[in-house]
Amino acid sequence: MATAGAAMASAQEATTTFQVPAVGLTSLPIGFLTLEASAGPQPGTTHIRTLSQCSVINPPVCQPFVQGVHVHWLNVNTGASGSAAIPSGNWAATDIPPPATDVATGPGRVIATVTVDNGGVTPGFGTFEVG
Secondary structure: OHHHHHHHHHHHHOOEEOOEOEEEEOOOOEEEEEEEEEEOOOOOOEEEEEEEEEEOOOOOOEEOEEOOEEEEEEEOOOOOEEEEEEOOEEOOOOOOOOOEEEEOOOOEEEEEEEEEOOOEEEOEEEEEEEO
């Protein structure tokens, strides 16, 4: 049983970058946003954050400010679903909240789509395991 417990702990500690970034109208003017999911503060919760916003035309051009997004999720094990907003933010600023949120998805396999606020071009997608 120690092996099953270790596997659950390692699944819960894993960080997953969304497999398909969301693309939207940004200050770049078209950017792709990279998101990641990791274990939240409580069992059955997921911490989702926007990592970067980079130019579609010139990918090395990135900025710490990121556009707001909405994450729409489905737990395929339990059938629970919902959506959460991640506000615009700036990882370099200390006076505003970071572009992240905690979501009570419940334990199991979660699939999620991401849409960019104010001018989404194509949605992003990610799937990850929640402990």
